[in-house]
Amino acid sequence: MNSFGSKIRVTIFGESHGPAIGCVLEGLPAGESIDFEALKAFLERRAPGRNALGTSRKESDAPEFLSGVLDGVLTGAPVCAVIRNADHHSGDYAQLKDLPRPGHADYPSAVKFHGFNDVRGGGIFSGRLTAPLCVAGGILLQLLERRGIVIGAQIQRIHKSVGAAFDPVAVSAGLLRRLNGMEFPTLEESRGAAMREEILSASAQGDSVGGVVECAVTGFPAGVGDPMFDGLENRLAQVLFAIPAVKGVEFGAGFQVAELYGSENNDSFVMEGDTIRTATNRCGGILGGISTGMPLVFRAAFKPTPSIGKPQQTVSLSRREGVELVIRGRHDPCVVLRAVPVVMAATALALYDALP
Numbered sequence: 001m002n003s004f005g006s007k008i009r010v011t012i013f014g015e016s017h018g019p020a021i022g023c024v025l026e027g028l029p030a031g032e033s034i035d036f037e038a039l040k041a042f043l044e045r046r047a048p049g050r051n052a053l054g055t056s057r058k059e060s061d062a063p064e065f066l067s068g069v070l071d072g073v074l075t076g077a078p079v080c081a082v083i084r085n086a087d088h089h090s091g092d093y094a095q096l097k098d099l100p101r102p103g104h105a106d107y108p109s110a111v112k113f114h115g116f117n118d119v120r121g122g123g124i125f126s127g128r129l130t131a132p133l134c135v136a137g138g139i140l141l142q143l144l145e146r147r148g149i150v151i152g153a154q155i156q157r158i159h160k161s162v163g164a165a166f167d168p169v170a171v172s173a174g175l176l177r178r179l180n181g182m183e184f185p186t187l188e189e190s191r192g193a194a195m196r197e198e199i200l201s202a203s204a205q206g207d208s209v210g211g212v213v214e215c216a217v218t219g220f221p222a223g224v225g226d227p228m229f230d231g232l233e234n235r236l237a238q239v240l241f242a243i244p245a246v247k248g249v250e251f252g253a254g255f256q257v258a259e260l261y262g263s264e265n266n267d268s269f270v271m272e273g274d275t276i277r278t279a280t281n282r283c284g285g286i287l288g289g290i291s292t293g294m295p296l297v298f299r300a301a302f303k304p305t306p307s308i309g310k311p312q313q314t315v316s317l318s319r320r321e322g323v324e325l326v327i328r329g330r331h332d333p334c335v336v337l338r339a340v341p342v343v344m345a346a347t348a349l350a351l352y353d354a355l356p
Contacts, residue, residue, distance in 0.1 A: 002124075004238065004239055004242070004349065004353070005027070005349065005353040006353060007027055007352075007353045007354075007355070008025065008026060008027035008028060008140075008349075008352060008353050009025075009026045009027060010023055010024070010025050010026075010133075010136045010349060011023065011024045011026075012129055012132050012133060013132075014082075014083075014085075014124075014129065014132070015118050015120070015121075015123045015124050015126070015129075016085070016118075016120060016121030016122050016123055016124075016126035016128040016129070017085060017093075017118070017120035017121045017123075018085060018118070019084065019085060020082045020083060020084045020085060021082070021083050021085065021128060021129060021131060021132050022063075022080065022081055022082035022083060022132050022135075023079075023080075023081055023132035023133065023135055023136045024078050024079070024080045025068070025078065025079040025080075025081075025136045025139065026078045026079075028068070028074050028076070028079060028139070028143075029074065029076070029143075030073075030074055030075055030076030031073060031074065031076075032073065032074045032143060032146075033072055033073050033074075034069060034072055034073070034074065034139060034142065035142060036072065038138075038142065039063075039135070039138045039139065039142070040062070042134065042138040042141070042341055043061050043062075043063070043131070043134055043135065043138060043341075044061070045338070045340065045341040046061070046130060046131060046134050046338050046339075046341045046342055047060070047061040047131070047338075048061075048332075048338070053196065053199050053200070053332075053333070053334065053337055060086070061083055061131050062083070063081040063082065063083050063132075063135045064081065064082050064083070064084070065079065065080070065081050066080040066081070066082060067079065067080045068080060079136075079139070081132065081135045081136075083131050083132060083135070085128075093119050093120045093121060093328075093329065095325075096119040097115070097119055097317075098316050098317050098318050099314050099315075099316060099317075099323060099325050100314055100315070100317065101306060101307065101312075101314065101325065101327060102306060102312045102313070102314060102325075103303070103306025103307075104122065104125070104306050104307070105122070105125040106119055107317075109123075109125065110317065115317075121329075122244075125244060126244065127243075127244045127245065127332075127335060127338075127339075129244070130243060130244070130339075130342040130345075133242075133243075133342060133345050133346065133349075134341055134342060134345045136345065136349060137341075137342075137344065137345020137346060137347075137348040137349050138341075138345060138348075140345075140348035140349055140352045141344065141345070141348045143352065144348055144351065144352055147219075147355075148219040149217065149218070149219040149220050149351065150173040150176050150177065150217070150218050150219055151176065151215065151216075151217050151344050151347050151348055151351075152175070152176025152177065152179045152180050152185075152215070152216055152217075152344070153176075153179065153180075153185065153213050153214060153215040153216070153340045153341075153343050153344050153347075154166070154179050154185045154186050154187055154213070154214050154340070155184065155185060155186045155192070155195060155211060155212070155213060155214075155336055155337065155340060156186070156211075156212045156213065156214040156299060157195075157211045157212035158195035158196075158198045158199060158209060158210075158211040158334060158336060159195075159198040159202070159209035159210065159211065160198070161191060161194045161195045161197075161198050162191070163186050163187055163188045163191035163192070163195070164187045164188050164191070165187075165214060166187070166214055166216050166295075166297055168216075168252065168280070168281035168282070168284065168285075168294070168295060168297045169278075169279075169280060169281050169294070169295070171216045171218060171295045171297065172218060173218045173219065176216060176218060180344075184196065184337065185340055195211070198334075199333050199334040199337075200333075202304075202333050202334065203333035205310075206308060206309025206310045207304075207308050207309070207310060207333070208304040208305035208306075208307075208308050208331075208332070208333045208334060209304050209333065209334050210245070210301070210302045210303045210304040210305075210334065210335075210336065211301075211302055211334065211336035212299050212300065212301050212302070212336075213299065213300050213302065213336060213339055213340055213343045214297070214298075214299045215296075215297070215298055215299070215300070215343050215344065215347055216295050216296065216297050217285070217295060217296035217297075217347065217351065218295050220285070220291055220293075220295075220296055220351065221291065221293060222276075222290075222291055222292055222293030223290060223291065223293075224290065224291045224354050224355060224356070225286065225288075225289045225290035225291055225354060226289055226290070227288055227289050227290070228289070230289070231286070231288070231289020231290070232286045232289055232290065232291055232296075232350075232354060233251055233286055233289060234289065235350040235353065235354055236249070236251075236298065236346075236347065236350045236351075237249050238350070239346040239347075239349050239350045240298075240300050240343065240346050240347075240350075242346065243300070243339065243342050243343065243346060244335075245302045245303050245305070245335050245339070246300050246301065246302060247301055247302070247303045248300070248301035249298060249299070249300050249301070250298060250299050251283070251284035251286060251297070251298045252281065252282050252283045252284025252285070252286070252297055252298070253265070253282040253283075253284070254284075254298075254299065257282065260282075265282055266282075267279065267280045267281055267282055267283055267292075267294075268280070275293070276293070277293065277294060278292060278294055281294045281295065281297065284296060284297045284298055285297060296351075300339075300343055302335055302336050302339055304334070305331055305332050305333060305334065305335055307327050307329065307331040308327065308331075309326075309327070311324050311325065311326050312324070312325050312326075312327070313325070
């Protein structure tokens with residue numbers, strides 16, 4: 001289904017080249033005000049056509065609120081927001097009904113939906129659907145910050161260019177806010193320049209690259225989450241994997257823990273004034289599916305954009321024979337930069353829903 005949450009519930013609807021996309025967000029508290037200028041700035045970080053590192057498709061991504069908000073204040077009714085699609089070239093996708101694109105959901109969705117799936121721009125599988133996710137997440141980011149919970153993210157890797165990771169013990173709200181104000185958020189300016197070059201180089205070759213978004217959360221209280229199937233990692237992973245192109249998620253030290261002894265991996269408990277903390281934070285702020293009170297730190301790996309300018313091999317579904325495919329249309333040479341606010345939005349959704 002296209003819904004997530006229990007305390008709150010968000011439902012995403014629409015298709016990439018349909019009339020509109022949108023979301024319905026239920027369970028928000030009445031009386032909370034929304035800073036629409038801040039929400040606009042957040043949505044513009046994800047919007048297409050903003051710089052040479054992304055697609056040339058231009059969309060305002062300005063949400064129209066149909067319900068749930070009056071005079072800038074939540075009413076308690078479901079919040080319904082729509083974003084009208086304007087700059088789409090559906091003719092670029094006519095051949096894809098018969099020629100599934102490598103790396104896309106065209107073939108498995110054609111099988112599942114008996115050929116009735118909308119392939120234009122990827123339909124419901126398009127990254128375009130992350131725009132309404134950011135509307136919902138952008139609202140929740142504001143509500144969380146009023147509770148002292150700050151979410152931020154940086155680009156930690158583009159292709160083979162790797163930057164510094166967060167210090168999982170010392171990451172601060174101030175650092176996260178600074179990153180959230182950057183056009184190309186990364187801890188190291190020099191590595192950020194190298195990452196931009198990776199994207200531009202791939203684009204010049206008609207190719208694409210992937211990368212890693214690292215996210216951190218400060219101010220999240222200890223004791224939130226559940227064991228087994230409703231653990232905090234489970235909830236976060238569920239919404240993060242809903243983002244198109246995410247192929248891996250790791251928490252704390254992640255896969256590196258496989259190389260450590262228990263004595264190296266364990267985070268010792270210490271007192272910091274009257275507060276129990278851990279001296280290190282290899283667990284990423286979560287143990288047994290429950291928050292420890294330390295910063296939450298995790299990473300999401302994004303695959304290279306599958307729509308590329310180079311010829312690729314596919315098959316004709318009608319003729320059952322191999323053919324060469326050249327994809328037309330406008331596509332990001334790398335989705336990672338525009339995915340940074342999407343990761344933040346997904347995180348806000350999972351964490352707000354988990355809070356008591």
